[in-house]
Amino acid sequence: MLRRLAHSAVRLPALAQQRTTLQWVAGIRTTSARLAGGFIHVESPENSVHDTFTFDAESEKEIAFTLAKYPDTKQGKQSAIMPLLWIVQQQLDKAHATIKYKQADENATPFPKSQGGGGWVPLAAMHAIADRLGCSHMDVYEVATFFTMYNRNKLGKFHIQLCATTPCMVCGAYDIMHTIESHLGIHVGETSKCGTWTLTEVECLGACVNAPMIQINDMFFEDLTPENTVKLLDDLAAGREVVVGPQNGRKHSLGPMGRTSLTEPPSGPYCRDLSSLKSS
């Protein structure tokens, strides 16, 4: 309660709103440009200091499960800032349930619920987390601004994360980027006017073998070409079924010659038999 008093504090006419263009005049692009907004909260109707945030029942369950893993001390609870931010992103990923998809690999794990890739963390949620964990608002801001996977601005329904790290780049990631940009009429870091798309450029997502690739909300779409990218986007927008994984019929990450190694179970030596150790 007292802490809250301290924070309900004065809010000065947000300098942030009239962001100086200094950074851009100087021609610098820093990592803060991942999503427009930099490292200062920008007041907007959908993300305001005056909002409140409530965790839904699903999140509450997750929070209880998460908090049980940490010591019940002030610092211990503070460690839960990261998972809680992620729980908020999962809660706010509204599009996940609406995506109709089929996996390229029928044995792949399904996506029963959102993993958070399409969600964002409003300021009000950061405050809710701080109050829940008994730490200061600033503690949460620091974590949320440090990690790039926390989206601090409202995203479009579909969050396209385009990998442009070396392997994807040499396989044409920038062609994909330009395709998306011209098809959707947005630039990297922007959200489309209709509120459907947000495009961000990210570093390696670990699917380099099937480069180039993008991640939309929680799902990977690999082996992209400008043509199948446009089709993918159109299908998603129209609510048609999409294929998750390689878009060119590739199985897993097999090369054109099919499986050439690891064709039989490994011959050993295997791990020690721990159960026998225990009994002795």
Added chain:
Amino acid sequence: MKGARILKRASRRLSSSLTVDKATRAVAPIGADGLAVLPHSLPVLNGAKLPAVREGAQMIEVTVDGHAIQIESGSSILQAIESVGINVPRFCFHERLSVAGNCRMCLVEIEKSPKPVASCAMPTMPGMKIFTNSPMVKKAREGVMEFLLANHPLDCPICDQGGECDLQDQAMLFGSDRSRYYEVKRAVEDKNLGPLVKTVMTRCIHCTRCVRFSQEVAGVNMLGTVGRGNAMEIGTYVGMALNSEMSGNVVDLCPVGALTSKPNAFTARAWEYRSTSSIDVLDGCCPSIKVDNRGGEVMRVQPRTNEDVNEEWISDKTRYAVDGLKRQRLDVPLLRGADGLLAPVDWKTALQILADKLRALRGDQIGAFAGPLVEVEALVALKDLFNSLGSTATFPPTALSADLRASYTLNSTIAGIELCDALLLVGTNPRTEAPLLNTRIRKMVRHYDLPVGLVGSAVDLTYEYSHLGTTAAALSSLLTPSSPFASVLSAAKNPAIVVGTAALLREDGGAIASLVRQVAKASGAKGFSVLHAAAAAVGALDVGFVPGPSAAAPSRLKLAYLLGHDDLPAASLPEDAFVVYQGHHGGAGAQMADLVLPGAAYTEKSATYVNTEGRVQRTAKAVDPPGAAREDWKIVVGLALLAGKPLPYESLGALRERMASLAPFLAAADGEAVAPSSAEIAAAALGAPSAGQPSDAPLGVALSNFYMSDPVSKASPTMAKCVQAFGTRA
């Protein structure tokens, strides 16, 4: 070679400045290598007191630049190096903040370590060989400096920190005069931290001192580092002002020009100031300050280190209210004419009119009222004058009984709060009444989990405390052993009880005091402490500036003499009373006055003040009083002469002798001698009889507005802006 010279110099200075016993005072002998052979465990040479070696601490031997020294195990390398008087450049390390180790300016070489190490964050190990002037260290420092400057705007000519900037100074030592960096520099958006702290964030070197200060000392976790890497910024993220009563200290802490003083922006250069060491009197703690003036104008106030009072912090009121010294000043005597308006008169006329009035009136028709900023000298002179006129109606700023010193001072002392193991606050908000005491308490709560209980309004004190209730009934319940906080108090070996003047000055103050005494007795406390918010309070009680038993009530006075007193309700005096206001600011007191005598403010006179602990200190004159204003004691002495009751002193020295005869401890105003109340006296203060039942009105706090509590701060435009931005903090 340079190191050797420093060491030699160090040992010479040591031998002259140490006040240790003879055995260790010998001049350090020069060894075969031509270097001074240093004695063991040398003190820090910057004049600071040596931190006492902790009991049972293990001493280990390390060598610094070839000299073996003994140092407490667990000390950092930086401490070891400092202990032989060698300076280590630094930005992020600060004695009173946690170690961050992020600026890398303090790199030194350790034998067998392939890389230089950050000396502030690395503990010493037995036998460690430390080098502070090797080629590796030189290269490391130059490298760090080059990196720091690569992204620094180098705008010293337009920077307010210029001339007192750590980065500037250290760049002179370790910087290169040309750059190898040709890329564009990073630019960072400035943050709006409110009316006190100006930011130019592009200059920030990310030392995080400001962040650590606001989290650890000020207790408002509002500043932080957002983002990371090259894009990291210091800020509040949501565009909030730095809402703390201690926020100005980040200006001193910031080693570069990123955080500077907003009210002082672009007004003066560091080398233009003339500094005067003085004390502040805008709160009851009277912290040590440095008054910087230029051309007869007080430009700014900065803290001086005083471990006993303010460590090295001051509150925002102390720091920023001084612009009130230039506003609404009374600089000429004023007399209310027939038209009801105040018009200037000369001193002679003014004093003559007043002297005639005093001659014409009987002793029981005149009374004097002292305000919160009045010094002991003026109080003694005015009291002597009134007594010789046959009046004992001298009303102090806080009307407590002056019989027993232990019953009205902060007996625990400010630094002594660090020794208590349980603390009870009654009817006070130390955050506004004594911000420096509050930071001490916060320190103890943070580091030692000091249990704090509060009876009074539940305010945000920046630390956790148990709120025991808002009325005096909560005190009575502390007398029942079943109450949880009562058991905390009685389990404590050295509990302290701090009572605010708001609780004692109420009508039922006597009853509350007696309840507090009972609680103190029950818990085995050595007495209780009174926290005064006014600097004049203890001094007035010390010299007996209190109404005598036969003193006339204010409502029967024909002449009221307001000595810097602005809060007297006009209704408490009769309509036809002649009101004299002597003081430095034209506030409420001057408005109701028929005669105004312009006095000097605390920066314009050498004046004695006794702080809430009973510590006797003196201000120093930094500038002249404006216009015809005179030092207050001189006005009273002149008036006495005209009134036909000359006072037996005409010089400050003689007046101070008179003060010393009233209260011997006033003789030495060195700020050292807090006469400690003996256990018996404290016990006697506990034994005073009880007086009636306390009412069940909630206990209030002494200040209704932290930022505007006295004539100076009420006239300060900066304080007005603070009230706008932060409210009154009541």
